[in-house]
Amino acid sequence: MVTSVRHSLTQSNRIVVKVGTSTIMYPNGSINLQRLEKLAFVLSDLKNQGKQVILVSSGAIGVGLSRMNLTERPVTIPEQQAIAAIGQTELMNLYSQFFYHYGHQVGQVLLTKDVVDFPVSRKNTANTFEQLLIKNVIPIVNENDTVSVEELEHLTRFGDNDTLSAIVLEITDADLLILLSDIDGFYDKNPTAHKDALLFNTIDEITDATYALASDSGSRFGTGGMTTKLNAAQKVLEEKKQMVLANGEDPAILFQILAGEQLGTLFTPAQKGETSL
Ligand SMILES: Nc1ncnc2c1ncn2[C@@H]1O[C@H](COP(=O)(O)OP(=O)(O)O)[C@@H](O)[C@H]1O
Numbered sequence: 176m177v178t179s180v181r182h183s184l185t186q187s188n189r190i191v192v193k194v195g196t197s198t199i200m201y202p203n204g205s206i207n208l209q210r211l212e213k214l215a216f217v218l219s220d221l222k223n224q225g226k227q228v229i230l231v232s233s234g235a236i237g238v239g240l241s242r243m244n245l246t247e248r249p250v251t252i253p254e255q256q257a258i259a260a261i262g263q264t265e266l267m268n269l270y271s272q273f274f275y276h277y278g279h280q281v282g283q284v285l286l287t288k289d290v291v292d293f294p295v296s297r298k299n300t301a302n303t304f305e306q307l308l309i310k311n312v313i314p315i316v317n318e319n320d321t322v323s324v325e326e327l328e329h330l331t332r333f334g335d336n337d338t339l340s341a342i343v344l345e346i347t348d349a350d351l352l353i354l355l356s357d358i359d360g361f362y363d364k365n366p367t368a369h370k371d372a373l374l375f376n377t378i379d380e381i382t383d384a385t386y387a388l389a390s391d392s393g394s395r396f397g398t399g400g401m402t403t404k405l406n407a408a409q410k411v412l413e414e415k416k417q418m419v420l421a422n423g424e425d426p427a428i429l430f431q432i433l434a435g436e437q438l439g440t441l442f443t444p445a446q447k448g449e450t451s452l
């Protein structure tokens with residue numbers, strides 16, 4: 176069913192798509208090549224349709240673990256950073272080959288979230304994206320894991336690409352952010368733990384009550400869980416833009432979302448939609 180608020184998505188021209196680790200890795204720790212290739216196919220086709228696409232991809236650590244035949248994340252942060260450096264190279268190698276197969280060139284952009292805090296960094300980042308898009312190149316973004324470790328609540332952890340993708344949306348002045356994850360959208364409780372969880376169709380405001388419905392990642396490699404996705408949504412709503420959280424199991428879902436079909440959860444500013452289950 177196409178509703179008027181969903182119809183507005185058909186007008187999106189510059190789109191940021193974020194894929195989480197859980198979307199590009201099998202639960203057994205191997206790389207899901209089929210999905211990576213399908214993602215490259217779908218994004219390439221959107222580009223051929225005349226849309227501008229920016230991909231934010233997690234997976235450096237997941238791919239790095241796989242390359243090094245490790246089944247567990249190392250405990251220390253420096254070791255994890257080394258794994259991320261190894262995995263990022265391989266991840267870009269795979270993307271580069273898949274996109275090349277579909278006739279498109281990619282460019283790697285590694286960022287830290289504070290680029291928005293410094294006018295010069297912000298301008299340089301915006302310039303890089305703009306030039307890549309002018310040259311018809313698909314930017315592929317990840318957080319710069321060598322430098323972007325954060326100390327949060329006395330826990331040292333990697334930053335998160337959910338929030339980073341909302342920052343990329345802001346810097347590039349894109350129309351829409353689509354987060355692809357391993358669940359169908361945002362539910363009233365964690366669907367991995369509760370079979371009776373109900374999916375929200377649209378959300379127009381993020382409050383403490385919204386955060387209370389979110390919990391951590393259900394997957395082995397995902398880092399942020401639903402909380403960081405809500406942080407991203409909050410930022411997107413502040414920008415008066417839209418975000419869709421949907422299941423990346425079949426990347427062709429992007430075609431349906433951009434056709435205005437009611438899939439996933441649409442986070443949309445109040446005047447554009449109503450909160451509903
Ligand atoms: N209210 C909720 N609605 C949907 N998913 C939730 C919710 N609360 C927690 N989650 C968990 O968040 C997970 C997605 O986050 P994460 O594993 O970090 O994914 P990604 O790797 O795609 O970033 C889901 O698999 C689910 O277990």
Ligand SMILES: N[C@@H](CCC(=O)OP(=O)(O)O)C(=O)O
Pocket residue numbers: 194195196197232233234235236237259317318320333334335336337396397398399400
């Ligand atoms: N930058 C790191 C992890 C970032 C991250 O946010 O992971 P995820 O929760 O799977 O989106 C990586 O590429 O492995």
